[in-house]
Amino acid sequence: MPSITTRLSDGLDDALAHxxxxxxxxxxxxxxAGKIRSVLAFDGVHVGIRFTLPASVLSTWSFVSVPNDGTVSAGIPPSALAEPSVLALAVGGLLVSSALAAGYFGSLTNALAGEPYRFAENVRRYLPAFLVFTVAPVVVLSPLVLLAGAPSALGIAVIALALVAILVATYLLYATPYLLVLRETDLLTAARASYALAVDGGAYLSYALGFVAVVVVVSPVLSAITVSVPVVGLAVGVPVGAVLGLAGNLATMRFVADIDPESDGFDRGEDGADVHSGGRPDAGDDGEDNTQSPGDDGSYHGKK
Structure with a gap:
């Protein structure tokens, strides 16, 4: 099984190709907008650390610690409940994010299989599942956010409880969006499969720990650049974080495909082209037998 650094290095190569x-x-x-405002309003030097698992679309904010961002957030500000226009914008943002995630994760599998991106088709196919996957944490956390505002020991206890719950749930379910598109299945089946991999530990746990460790190393540097350098830091940090996020998501897609017994994995041909484990090259049929057989190291090699 490749190391986390090898997987992420390959993920970066894939990201630069896509x-x-x-x-x-x-x-x-x-x-x-909230994080962007926090960065623009900050004046000084900020070095922060993030602890991130690849459970969703990884963006700059997956690697950058934002100043004054130590509270529990449900994705919709409490003030939105009293302002219909703000609530509408927040709900619209969740819908847009869900649609982008659906098209994105589906297109990751297209990319690794050497196929054209079918973004719109993936949105139509997976939007309901990704909408539930995106909105469910908001629904669960919203009451806790309101309780966390209480200036008492109760507020502190609620914050601690929420953080532990988020950590555990993220670990148990981080493979869900990948399994959803790899198996072309429903959300509940994907979540159950992720849970089964998580409780089994093994490679799933090792990858999670390795991924968090890499983010811990990268985040202080990217946080310092993005937050501490006025305007220019944000202009550099956002696109750099986007490429790093794509690399992390692509690496995780390959990893989940490797460890899931019901998913077809991805491998590279001898010419460096992406090949689906079903023997499908990224360009049309060349007339050769592309049936694949397992090698001694567990990888797959096309027959000549």
């Missing part, structure tokens, strides 16, 4: 897909994490980062 840069158009980086537009999705770029747009998602730009849609988070």
């Amino acid at each position: 840069l158009p897909l980086a537009l999705v994490p770029l747009v998602i980062a730009m849609l988070d």
Whole structure:
């Protein structure tokens, strides 16, 4: 099994080969107006650390610690409940983010299989599942956010409880969006499969720990550049974070395909082209037998 550094290095190569897909994490980062305002309003030097698992579209904010962002957020500000216009914008943002995630994750599998991106088709196919996957945490966390505002020991306890719950749930379910598109299945089946991999530990746990460790190393540097350098830092950090996020998502897609017994994996041909484990090259049929057989190291090699 490749190391986390090897997987992420390969993920970066894949990301550079599929840069158009980086537009999705770029747009998602730009849609988070609250974090952008926090960065622009900050005056000074900021070095922060993030602890991130690849459970969703990875953007700049997956790697950058934003000043004064230590509270529990449900994605919709409490003030939105009293202002219909703000609530409408927040709900619209969730819908747009869900649509982007649906098209993005589906297109990741297209990219790794050597196929053209079918973004619109993936949105139509997976939007309901990704909408539930995006909105469910908001619904669960919203009451906790209101309780966390209480200036008492109760507020502190609620924050601690919410953070632990988020950590556990993220670990158990981080493979869900990948399994959803790899298996072309429903959300509940994908979530159950992710849970089964998580409780089994093994490679799933090792990858999670390795991914978090890499983010811990990268985040202080990217946070310092993005937050501490006025305007220019944001202009550099957002696109760089988008490419890193794409690399992380592509690497995780390959990893989940490798460890899931019901998913077809991805491998590279001898010419470096992406090949689906079903023996399908990224360009049309060349007339050769592309049936694949497992090698001694567990990888797959096309028959000549």
